[in-house]
Amino acid sequence: MEIQITQDLVRKESITPNDAGCLKYIEEFLAKRGFVNETLTYGRVKNLWSINRKPGPLLIFLGHVDVVPTGPIEQWDHAPFSGHDDGTYIYGRGTGDMKGGIACFMSALSRINPDDLNFSLGFIITADEEGPSRDGTVKVVDELLQRGEVVDYCLIGEPSTIETVGDNIRIGRRGSINIELEVLGKQGHAAYPARVDNPIHKVVPFLDKLLSEVWDEGNEHFPPTSLQLTNISAGVGAHNVTPNNLNLKFNLRFSTQITGDEIQTKVTNFLEAEGIKHKIQFDLNAKPFYSEPKLFTEVVQKSISEVQAFDTALSCSGGTSDGRFMAKTGCEIVELGPKFETIHKINEKIEKEELERLTDIYYQILLNLNEETNN
Ligand SMILES: [Zn+2]
Structure with missing residues (x-):
């Protein structure tokens, strides 16, 4: 069933923020199993909130049906929204990120009778995860909190x-901050250094400080905070003219050892220490989060080892996710x-075997959590 659902979802061209009928498809599936569905619309984004209420704790399955654009279609071996099955793989945009995961959880759910659950099961499915993430999970979570909904897991x-389904699970993610700097100078003739104020020369010592800074050492869950310059531009194109300004973009992925505000203060201090005239913009697009492993993490680990016969690793790696909300x-x-290997790439694909194993693990999680919440 998970293979069919993956194909059905992939064939809907749901590039952010368009859900292209995916939410309706999931809604109908859940309605048949006694779930109460609600569409929460914010701006142009539709979100599905669906719940099967029971006494006991609440587990929410969180996902997104929106996908990133395909890139050049002619470079794909199979059309990106075809859901082509070559016997081993299902091809298409969103197979890995993350229609496959949703399909597996739906399929796992179909193996049980939701009436037999000892816990409430909810779904939050958004169509705004790959885009600005402003009208998706963040708003749904606020709405649920306002209603007094208590979420346990x-x-x-x-x-x-990484390699084999379940070998790596995440219990946190790093933060991310984008910084855009404009260094202001004075354009002039390269032959008259006294009469120019060259922003390229001024940025060099600043860059040196920026790149040699040890922001933190990380901690047992997070690697050290890292910085990457992503864009630098200056110059008018002529050999004998110094530029008026220089534009620089950089991004930091940061651990829970530092805050966005602390990063902002450090960067500002570097600029001031070098006496650099500038304009700067900080965009904190994700705060880091860390979820202390407790009962639910243990249930997930146990379920993986039952299906896969190996121990899983806990990590806080990767980009950002709606887990932060x-x-x-x-x-x-x-x-x-x-696997995350092919996500966002040309020829995104997922192994059919992988879908089957993931469904087995999700099913096992439902069973094991049911046992844990039985008393
Ligand atoms: Zn995703």
Whole structure:
């Protein structure tokens, strides 16, 4: 069933923020199993909130149906929204990120009778994860908190696997901050250094400080905070003219050892120490989060070892995810999904075998959590 659902979802061209009928498809599936569905619309984005209420804790499965653009279609071996099955793989944009994960969880759910669950099961499915992420999970979470909904556990089907399904699960993510700097100078003739104010020369000592800074050492869950310059531009194109200004873009992926505000202060201090005239813009697009492993993480680990006969690794690696918004509820968060190797790339694909194993693990999680919540 998970293979069919993956293909059905991939064939809907749901590039952010368009859900292209994916939400309706999931909604109908859940309605048949006694779930109560609600569409929460913010701006142009539709989100699905669906719940099967029981006495006992609440587990939310969190996912997104939106996908990133395909890139040049002619470079794909199979059309990106074809869901082509070559016997081993299902091809298409969103197979890995993350329609496959959603399909597996739906399929796992179909193996049980939701009436037999000892816990409430909810779904938050958004169409705004790959884009600005402003009208998706963040708003749904606020709405649920406002209604007094208490969330205990959250399972996110984002791709987390390195080699074999379940070998790596995530219990946190780093923060991310984008910084855009304009160094202001004075344009002039290269032959008259006294009469120019060259922003390229001024930025060099600043860059030196920026790149040699040890922001933190990381901690047992997070690697040290890292910085990458992503764009630098200056110059008018002539050999004998110094530029008026220089534009620089850089990004930091940061651990829980430092805050966005602290990064901002450090960068500003470097600029001031070098006496650089500038304009600067800080865009904190994700705060880091860390979810202390407790009962639910143990349930997930146990379930993986039952299906795969190996122990899984806990990590906080990867880009950002909507887990950062769920963290606000104080619930325990685990991200477990398929391989991330081909996501966002040309020829994104997922192994059929991988879908089957992931479904087995999700099913096992439902059974094991049911046992844990039985008393
Ligand atoms: Zn994703």
